[in-house]
Amino acid sequence: MxxxxxxxxxxxxxxxxxxxxxxxxxxxxxxSAASDGRPGDDAAPLPRDGGYDLLAGEGFIPAFVQDDPWFAGWCALMVNLSDIAAMGGRSVALVDQVWAPDEAAAAPLLQGLRDAAAAYDVPVVGGHTNFNAPQLGIAASVFGRAQRLIxxxxxxxxxxxxxxxxxxxxxxxxxxxxxxxxxxxxxxxxxxxxxxxxxxxxxxxxxxxxxxxxxxxxxxxxxxxxxxxxxxxxxxxxxxxxxxxxxxxxxxxxxxxxxxxxxxxxxxxxxxxxxxxxxxxxxxxxxxxxxxxxxxxxxxxxxxxxxxxxxxxxxxxxx
Missing domain, CATH: 3.90.650.10 (PurM-like C-terminal domain)
Incomplete structure (x- = not known):
């Protein structure tokens, strides 16, 4: 080629x-890039004494979630942690947003999220759940901290x-x-x-x-x-x-x-x-x-x- x-x-x-x-x-x-949190970065850096608070979030393509819900749950945590690390930070906690037709359909999605939280030792501390949605969906947001930014x-x-x-x-x-x-x-x-x-x-x-x-x-x-x-x-x-x-x-x-x-x-x-x-x-x-x-x-x-x-x-x- x-x-x-x-x-x-x-x-x-x-x-x-x-x-x-x-x-x-x-x-x-x-x-714009001049707005608070400087859009364009992997996470929004918010200055604080001694460093920065970091906020980031990810949503997932419906076809990806339908194809492999356990992996989508895993990725909801994993990719958010990468965004925080890319900024020179360490992740503190994550909240999720889950949509599903019922509890059974959501089970592999939630298990993937739980398994990733255990592997990376970053807790899921809450979020939003809807078990009356027409199809599976997931998004997640993460909070982290950095002393010095990338x-x-x-x-x-x-x-x-x-x-x-x-x-x-x-x-x-x-x-x-x-x-x-x-x-x-x-x-x-x-x-x-x-x-x-x-x-x-x-x-x-x-x-x-x-x-x-x-x-x-x-x-x-x-x-x-x-x-x-x-x-x-x-x-x-x-x-x-x-x-x-x-x-x-x-x-x-x-x-x-x-x-x-x-x-x-x-x-x-x-x-x-x-x-x-x-x-x-x-x-x-x-x-x-x-x-x-x-x-x-x-x-x-x-x-x-x-x-x-x-x-x-x-x-x-x-x-």
Whole structure:
């Protein structure tokens, strides 16, 4: 597959284009990157004495919930915890919102949520339940705290782009690559703890949790929030065994983060992840401008230019 074909296929994929809905909703709410909580980050940071309170939430695609309700319940907690960790924070508690036709239909959804809460040692402390809904649905919100933030707004030209992903898993459904289900709880908790420790040590300039848009969609969101361009070196990306590059670039890993760091800190950061068995390496660099390019041996292909086609369209200033 040529770089141009790779870039075009990713740009047109539903998992990438679904993020365009963010712009429509934030415009309807009158929000921008300058609003309270700074929309565009993985969680809303609210300053307090000694650090920040963090708020985040996730809702789930109905087809995903119907296909695998236990896993949807698990993910309702897992992905929220990733959003808090991506901000350099630690999760404190979660509330859920569950809809189901009856109690029996909701049972696997609630069990998945309960199992994840036990594995990650983050309690579900309440929420909202409706057992008279036409179909299953779940959303969840998380509260966390951070001493020092990792944000989406501070990537700078000259930074190295690091991808840290856990390859010890398999696809569960759709493009969800899950490395959490067979891992012991202490390992899951220790893996997430790497992020706040990196933040507190001042080693990470900016970053994001790799979300439904995969590596390329997340890189685009990071680039737009920070007002920069990014070059992604496709030759530096190592997917898990037997996973094609195009699928990996759009996959949603259970543990995956993009970090923008000073070049002199890159090796130390990668070593911290390596000590936990997590794949981490430089996959690109931050550059001036507004374009995200894929780079390979045969040249360069434009994936997206957020100046000419905003992705999140949050406006506001760039930190």
């Amino acid at each position: 040529s770089l141009d074909d790779l870039a075009r296929g990713l740009r047109d994929h539903p998992s990438i284009r679904s993020k365009l809905a963010i712009a429509r909703s934030t415009r309807a709410l009158g929000l 944000t989406s707004f501070d990537a700078r030209p000259g930074d190295v782009l690091i991808a840290a992903t856990d390859h010890r898993g398999a696809y569960r459904n759709f493009d969800n690559f899950c490395a959490a289900l067979k891992a012991p709880g202490p390992r899951l908790r220790g893996d997430l703890e790497v992020l706040p420790k990196l933040a507190e040590d001042g080693l990470v300039r900016a970053g994001k949790d790799i979300s439904q848009g995969g590596i390329v969609g997340t890189a685009l969101m990071l680039a737009e929030c920070s007002g920069v361009g990014i070059e992604i070196d496709t030759g530096a990306i190592l997917p898990p065994p037997r996973v094609p590059l195009d699928r990996w670039l759009r996959s949603f890993p259970s543990f995956g983060f993009l970090l923008s760091v000073a070049p002199e800190d890159a090796n130390a950061i990668c070593q911290r992840f390596a000590h936990r068995g997590i794949e981490a390496g430089a996959i690109g660099r931050i550059i001036p401008g507004s374009a995200v390019h894929l780079v390979g041996e045969t040249g360069t292909a434009l994936f997206w230019n957020h100046a000419t086609q905003p992705y999140l369209d949050l406006g506001g200033d760039h930190a």
